[in-house]
Amino acid sequence: MGFQRIVPAPPLASVIEAVWDWDMPAGTLRYERILPGPGAGLIINLLEDETRVYQDDESRHCLRASGSVIGGPYRHSWIIDTAEQVRVMGVNFRPGGVHALIGISAEELGVRDINLQDMFGANARRLRQRLLETVCPMQRLALLEQWLCKLCDEPTWDAVILHAAATLARVQEVPGIGRLQRESGYSAHRFGLLFRHHIGMTAKQYARLMRFRAVVAMAHPAAQPDWVRIAVDGGYCDQAHMSHEFRRFAGITPSEFAGSRGPYPNHVPV
Known part of the structure; x- marks a missing residue:
């Protein structure tokens, strides 16, 4: 076992x-x-x-x-x-x-x-x-x-979309999505369609999700999370913005997460 x-x-x-x-x-x-x-x-x-x-x-x-x-x-x-x-x-x-x-x-x-x-x-x-x-x-x-x-003998990637997703995952260095689209060589419609098809959501939604994931990664191991610092390091304009987004994704507030977290960052006891 x-x-x-x-x-x-x-x-x-x-x-x-x-x-x-x-x-x-x-x-x-x-x-x-x-x-x-x-x-x-x-x-x-x-x-x-x-x-x-x-x-x-x-x-x-x-x-x-x-x-x-x-x-x-x-x-x-x-x-x-x-x-x-x-x-x-x-x-x-x-x-x-x-x-x-x-x-x-x-x-x-x-x-x-x-x-x-x-x-x-x-x-x-x-x-x-x-x-x-x-x-x-x-x-x-x-x-x-x-x-x-x-x-599948060999996975089939769209290298352009993969690069865009990897760039958006770097929450502190994210360029505008419009810039990523222009650099891709795809039209805005084509870029959006392929991104949703490959990644499962729009580029904007993905960027927001990755910011949330960065907050969880920083907060979970901290005995007393410094939410102000975490908000800044996570790419948010302020703590209120971070708290709003956190609740939208997690269904609970950052403080509730800190008070009820378990040994695994993605599993929160209810």
Whole structure:
């Protein structure tokens, strides 16, 4: 039992940040808030053939899906049911990685999760069955990595869009989006279309999300976060602007995040 995480070998390493295996007893808290990130994710629930997420609002509406799904990136937080987070495997894609690997529109995945079997049919069913039959977590990770490798011999990137996304991720040195578009050689319409298709959101939305991610990265390890300094270092005009954006993405205020954060920056106990 435990948590195992690997970085896949090339060429997958260019599109996938990590492949992981979680095999742990159910937590004492029923729910966790998941903060949004810039990459898509693949989840395979090996405990139940179902995934459950809840809208991060007063309704807490439960959205049920297959036990093997791919989705994101998202621009908002959501709630997970920790009762099913006992035997789970997953893949964290790099920004643009899901489109580069399997050709699906990242913008479509940001709207709704897609059942892995709807995309890959019996191939996905066989994968889940083999993972269920494999006891060793490192062997499960190797199986999942091999399966991903077979999807595409060589990821297909749009180098211009990849460069634009990487530039926007440098939150303190971001040039105007209009300048990035002009330097790309694409028309404004074409640039916007390709960026949404590859990255899953507009360039402006992506820049805002990356500023939020920078704030989370700075605040999570700090015993007492200096929010004024973090706001400046995160590229915000002032603390009020940062707080407004933080709540918009996280569903909670910066102070609430600091008071309830757990060991993992993207998982906040509810």
